[in-house]
Amino acid sequence: xxxxxxxxxxxxxxxxxxxxxxxxxxxxxxxxxxxxxxxxxxxxxxxxxxxxxxxxxxxxxxxxxxxxxxxxxxxxxxxxxxxxxxxxxxxxxxxxxxxxxxxxxxxxxxxxxxxxxxxxxxxxxxxxxxxxxxxxxxxxxxxxxxxxxxxxxxxxxxxxxxxxxxxxxxxxxxxxxxxxxxxxxxxxxxxxxxxxxxxxxxxxxxxxxxxxxxxxxxxxxxxxxxxxxxxxxxxxxxxxxxxxxxxxxxxxxxxxxxxxxxxxxxxxxxxxxxxxxxxxxxxxxxxxxxxxxxxxxxxxxxxxxxxxxxxxxxxxxxxxxxxxxxxxxxxxxxxxxxxxxxxxxxxxxxxxxxxxxx
Numbered sequence: 452x453x454x455x456x457x458x459x460x461x462x463x464x465x466x467x468x469x470x471x472x473x474x475x476x477x478x479x480x481x482x483x484x485x486x487x488x489x490x491x492x493x494x495x496x497x498x499x500x501x502x503x504x505x506x507x508x509x510x511x512x513x514x515x516x517x518x519x520x521x522x523x524x525x526x527x528x529x530x531x532x533x534x535x536x537x538x539x540x541x542x543x544x545x546x547x548x549x550x551x552x553x554x555x556x557x558x559x560x561x562x563x564x565x566x567x568x569x570x571x572x573x574x575x576x577x578x579x580x581x582x583x584x585x586x587x588x589x590x591x592x593x594x595x596x597x598x599x600x601x602x603x604x605x606x607x608x609x610x611x612x613x614x615x616x617x618x619x620x621x622x623x624x625x626x627x628x629x630x631x632x633x634x635x636x637x638x639x640x641x642x643x644x645x646x647x648x649x650x651x652x653x654x655x656x657x658x659x660x661x662x663x664x665x666x667x668x669x670x671x672x673x674x675x676x677x678x679x680x681x682x683x684x685x686x687x688x689x690x691x692x693x694x695x696x697x698x699x700x701x702x703x704x705x706x707x708x709x710x711x712x713x714x715x716x717x718x719x720x721x722x723x724x725x726x727x728x729x730x731x732x733x734x735x736x737x738x739x740x741x742x743x744x745x746x747x748x749x750x751x752x753x754x755x756x757x758x759x760x761x762x763x764x765x766x767x768x769x770x771x772x773x774x775x776x777x778x779x780x781x782x783x784x785x786x787x788x789x790x791x792x793x794x795x796x797x798x799x800x801x802x803x804x805x806x807x808x809x
Contacts, residue, residue, distance in 0.1 A: 475528065477550040479599070485524035486601055491516050492612050494621050499613070505533050511593065512538065517624050518593040519612075523601045525549055534595065538563075540588060548586040548597050555685035557692055563590040564700055566628070566689065569682035570604060570635050571642045580642060580675050582682055585635070589628045589700055596631065604638040605631060625705045632690075633712055639683060639719045643726065646672070646679075650729055657733060661740040669737065673730050680723050687716050754808065758799050762792045 487502040493516045502508055511518040522530065528549065535545040544565050547553050558565045566587040573580055585603070588595040596605075608630045611617040619630055649672060656665050690713040694706060701709075769778065769788060778784045 475549060477552065479551075485522065485527040485530050487530070488521045488523075490519045490521075490609065490612055492519075492620060493517065495615075497612060497615075497620070499609075505530050508534075509537050515592065517627060519624075519627060520593065520595045521598065521605075522596070523598050525551065525597060525599055531597070538588070538590065538593075538595065540565075544588075551584040551599055553584060553586075555682065555689055557689045559696055559698055563588050564628075564693075564698060565589075566632075568632065568635055568686060568689075570598075571638060571679065571682065572602075572604070573642065573645060580646075580679070582678065585631075587628060587631065589624055591700060592624055594624045594627050594631070604634045608634055622705070623702065625701045626708070629705055629708050629712060633708075633715075636686070636712060636715050636719060639679075640715075640722075642679070643719065643722050646675070646726055650726065650733070653733060654736070657736045657740055661737050661744065666734075666737055669730060669733050673727075673734075676723065676727050676730060680720075680727065683716070683719055683723055687713070687720060690716055750808065754803055757803075758796050761795050761799070765792055765795070 487505055487508070489498075489500055489502055489508050489511065491498045491511055491514065508518070508520050511520075520534075522534070525531065525548065531545055531549060534540070535542070539562060541560070544558070547565070547567065553567045555569055556567050566589065568585050568587070569582045570585045571580060571582050583599045583603075586597040588597075608619070608627075611619050611630070614620075619626060649668075653665060653668055653672070656662070690709060693701065694709055694713065765788065769776070778788070781787070
């Protein structure tokens, strides 16, 4: 999930020598075909369809209804350029949309507001956490969303639009943009819940049986938390700026919901920081567990050495084979020395037990 430095330089080098605003897709091609979907709705009706050509959405720009245009797949630069020209989106904004390494941010223009956010999801096969850039253009009566691939966390928003008895049908595009933001932030809680379960499992493994593969899992989880923090922290600044700035596009009733979304974002950030502290503590637990395990092994080896050192001394003395050693001629000398060695060994073991070293 974490991008290496060489990959980052390689992707950035695609823009080398090109003028500002040059449209070139920087990122992975995550879908073969660009899919364009449209939902146009008012309080009384809703129209939903998939478009074959981007030109089919142009007539909805001047309608009094709220229009949500969603584009899945950014590799087709022609589609992005056409929609940018018709909706009068600045080329530098289109450049940011095509560059999928953008930091979450907000830029307020006279006719629209541009947002970049990071949507997190879990790969069902590898169980790894990945992110996808989502760019939003909020206009007077429309929202245009750009995603890298098909599949998102906005199904709940679509369901609320299809239902005729929801608040979203009675409000404008600013509330729709809030709903999309809210879906992304709510999904952060789901991701953090998964990470919390991983942390609990690894803590049990650390205490019972610390292994090198557990250490690798900790480092992987630490990298994921760094990436999540990088995706979530700027969102706090985005929402804070959105609340402070006076924009004609964001209506006053929506500010209440944005403040609630800001509170949820702070909760996510607090949880991320807590998990980072726990993971850092897990590294200390791992080192302590490994050290304790090593100490136990060394203690056993030391006790064995302490028992056998005097026995080795006795055996060494009587193994020198000097000619004038009276004990060598004793008939019971062999058994006597064995008895002395046995008594010494048992005495040392009993002493160690009295000290609770065994």
